[in-house]
Amino acid sequence: MPEAKPLTPERVLEAYRTVLRARALDDRRFVLNRAGKLAFIISPRGHEVAQVAAITALQPGRDRFCLYYRNFAAALACGFTPEELMLAAFARAADPSSGGRQTPGNFGSRRRGIVIGSSTVGPQIPKAAGIGLALKWKGEGALCYVSFGEGATSQGDFHEGLNFAALHRCPVIFFCENNHWAISVPQSLQVAGPGVAERAAAYGIPGTRVPGDDFFAVHATVAKAAERARSGGGPTLIEAEVLRLQSHSTDDDQRAYRDPVELAAEALKDPIPRLRDALLQRGWLSPEIDQTMRDDVNREVERATEVAEAAPEPEPGSLGHHVYADA
Numbered sequence: 516m517p518e519a520k521p522l523t524p525e526r527v528l529e530a531y532r533t534v535l536r537a538r539a540l541d542d543r544r545f546v547l548n549r550a551g552k553l554a555f556i557i558s559p560r561g562h563e564v565a566q567v568a569a570i571t572a573l574q575p576g577r578d579r580f581c582l583y584y585r586n587f588a589a590a591l592a593c594g595f596t597p598e599e600l601m602l603a604a605f606a607r608a609a610d611p612s613s614g615g616r617q618t619p620g621n622f623g624s625r626r627r628g629i630v631i632g633s634s635t636v637g638p639q640i641p642k643a644a645g646i647g648l649a650l651k652w653k654g655e656g657a658l659c660y661v662s663f664g665e666g667a668t669s670q671g672d673f674h675e676g677l678n679f680a681a682l683h684r685c686p687v688i689f690f691c692e693n694n695h696w697a698i699s700v701p702q703s704l705q706v707a708g709p710g711v712a713e714r715a716a717a718y719g720i721p722g723t724r725v726p727g728d729d730f731f732a733v734h735a736t737v738a739k740a741a742e743r744a745r746s747g748g749g750p751t752l753i754e755a756e757v758l759r760l761q762s763h764s765t766d767d768d769q770r771a772y773r774d775p776v777e778l779a780a781e782a783l784k785d786p787i788p789r790l791r792d793a794l795l796q797r798g799w800l801s802p803e804i805d806q807t808m809r810d811d812v813n814r815e816v817e818r819a820t821e822v823a824e825a826a827p828e829p830e831p832g833s834l835g836h837h838v839y840a841d842a
């Protein structure tokens with residue numbers, strides 16, 4: 516079984532670049548949305564560090580991934596390029612997930628083991644349990660990673676998926692990105708009990724809560740869960756506490772239902788400057804390298820936008836592909 520790759524400074528800097536890439540792409544998507552060029556965006560803002568830290572502890576190309584609509588940074592960490600994600604945002608024919616026929620947050624790539632999601636909340640969870648069972652039978656030492664918000668844990672799918680995976684000791688990592696809001700519904704009206712991690716005990720599996728702005732803590736937690744899964748120990752439930760620094764989507768305005776004082780306080784806790792400071796403190800990053808990375812990433816986003824905007828739209832005749840069988 517190939518060993519997990521050690522977390523070298525080079526790998527952490529590559530992860531940091533992915534985080535910066537996700538943020539720069541998101542910034543550009545908002546401008547394009549305001550300009551009327553992109554219809555609908557779901558932002559990862561506040562979740563990026565947790566998503567990239569988690570995927571960095573796994574093995575894209577070997578493991579399977581059931582992502583959810585907010586996993587823009589996770590998709591980049593799994594190998595999606597900025598251009599591919601922009602092609603999806605512009606709903607172009609060359610979008611690798613769906614040929615421009617799905618919500619841009621539904622990521623799919625057979626080559627990378629990313630199983631396409633749907634816009635329903637939670638159905639990826641039992642699916643991941645089933646994929647986990649298949650991987651166990653195949654005996655490849657691969658695992659299935661599935662992510663979702665805390666709101667999704669109030670759906671039956673969450674409980675069915677956890678019970679099944681726990682019962683059959685499936686190699687699955689259940690990764691909850693808890694931003695404390697399910698659109699306009701706060702956690703207190705959505706999740707009974709103290710939180711999500713505690714629920715693992717009911718299924719007889721480990722459950723851990725981890726600060727989602729701490730790259731190293733999230734990475735270590737996911738790496739431990741991966742080791743357990745690969746060695747036949749079964750699933751783990753991880754709850755990463757993150758911030759939702761944007762509204763649920765561009766069709767929502769959280770200022771209508773969230774306290775402005777709380778929003779201002781959260782904006783100051785943006786996880787990206789925190790990661791940057793941690794890297795500067797370790798001497799792995801300098802302000803100059805940081806600036807060079809940001810310039811590089813901005814150029815990539817510029818290029819990705821130009822290519823995607825100029826790319827052809829899907830043929831009208833492809834509307835029913837993958838929806839109805841060709842007769």
Ligand SMILES: Cc1ncc(C[n+]2csc(CCOP(=O)(O)OP(=O)(O)O)c2C)c(N)n1
Nearest residue numbers: 585634635636664665666667694696697698
């Ligand atoms: C079965 C189902 N019910 C309702 C919705 C509408 N909906 C879309 S996202 C969402 C909130 C999900 O919140 P959470 O799981 O916490 O994830 P977050 O968006 O906060 O990351 C809801 C209710 C849906 N897509 N599917």
